[in-house]
Amino acid sequence: MDFLEELGTLKKQVLIKDSFNIPEHFDNIVISGMGGSGIVGKLFSELYHSKPVICLDDYNVPDFVGENTVFIGISYSGNTEETISCTNQALKKGSHVFIVTSGGELSRMGKERVIIPSGLQPRSAIGYMLMPLLNTFLHLDAGKRDILSGLIEDVDLHHEEASKLGKEIALEKKIPVIYGFSPFRYVAYRWKTQFNENSKLMAVNNYFPELNHNDTMSLRDTYLKDDFFFITFGGSYGKISRRIDATEKVTSTRFFKVTPLGNDDLEKMFYLIHFGDYMSLETAISRGMDPRDVSSIEDLKKLIK
């Protein structure tokens, strides 16, 4: 399957209705995952606020993880060493362990598993991996999943702005700087990682209002500013929108604004994610890079075995 076909599967991915039988009472949710799998927990943490959600992207679980923890291990391949390490630790501590994977070692671990289709790049399976969490904790129903699917299909059919932006970044040889804000902080991070993996390009992410306390101070006087292309999200977000406008004015910086379609945060999140997919794909194509190639990451995994 080529990369464009992979992107075309997202509209089907969000229709899966799998969910977990979580315990009635628990203290916290701990989600372990790396890279294109780990982004799922991070995105979820911005949509669910009823319990503390701690996302792990390292080898170890914190001391507090125990019997009252809902632990979710997410790895598309099922063989990510950091996630296996955390899952083993959570099992030993007696946590309620749930798994999302397409196979590998993780598919034989935990109390309940959602096994998703294999054959995609992990970063292209974001719908398969995110939906079990949304179905479980946000109680998404079939109607809502249909709406998401339709919105994603719209992006498949109309991504001219995304492609134009992706091409412009490559042709002007710019490093993208993506400024997010809640609940789209991790959309900015997703875009950064898609530029990294798909386009083989360095990229930077950050978020309002925190960046107004430090980053902002550099934008007036830094050297090499013209090497960077600043992007943020458009729409009406109260104080944050005022901060975005003020940052542009005070630092004489132009931010390209991508305004999501969608009627709520979740819909806008998926719109922006898929926008970023097409944008980074076009940057890859314009640079003559294969968006599927992740040989550096594979070479590294071999070297640290």
Next chain:
Amino acid sequence: MDFLEELGTLKKQVLIKDSFNIPEHFDNIVISGMGGSGIVGKLFSELYHSKPVICLDDYNVPDFVGENTVFIGISYSGNTEETISCTNQALKKGSHVFIVTSGGELSRMGKERVIIPSGLQPRSAIGYMLMPLLNTFLHLDAGKRDILSGLIEDVDLHHEEASKLGKEIALEKKIPVIYGFSPFRYVAYRWKTQFNENSKLMAVNNYFPELNHNDTMSLRDTYLKDDFFFITFGGSYGKISRRIDATEKVTSTRFFKVTPLGNDDLEKMFYLIHFGDYMSLETAISRGMDPRDVSSIEDLKKLIK
């Protein structure tokens, strides 16, 4: 007080013995703070793992915050609007509210307050703000505080490597990229923000092993790579050190390694923080920038009032 004098106060700051009377039982710790004050909660979250620690750098507290939450509001000025907003919300939800500030509105809020000396740049008061948390939750004693103070004084007396590095970055007109790892992820972030505020320079931070799942893919083929100066921390850190070496090899990238002095994570953390203070100061001086000037941030605050 000039900026160099401010840096010289850190060795005294870490001697303060203030702490909070926290309840015997609580479910989670929520710390609200922005920028040079917010870094304190982030650094603490890497040293304390007995309960979930959630750091907020935005306007709102999550739904789960309640009577079993230990809430700590940290703002050097005491007038940071995001922190005041979160503190008000935590008070309404019946949390145990503790405050660290030098004055302002926050000094009249909460159940218990540590009032620290005013007159410094917030980012230079990191010791005053961090110690109450360490004293309370890690039970630091006078002996340990003396050791930290001595180590910091050593950096005051011998920061030639830091200054050389800071100067080199400025003279070669590079954008610093700082790659941290636990428990020094937020040291990397601190360095980034110090380059922003002190040196008026864009900077980038990231962390192992997560960056091996995305960033790594860009380092072989990105354009403009020579604009960046890559820094990480030296020493023996098992799998992480192997990952650092492998990343350099696979991507043909040289990382400058700063190896901390100190006998444990906390000591190394303070060493590295202070190293970054002197490094970013020298970058500022070499660029002819006033390290104390934060006029962009002040201009922005006025504009969004």
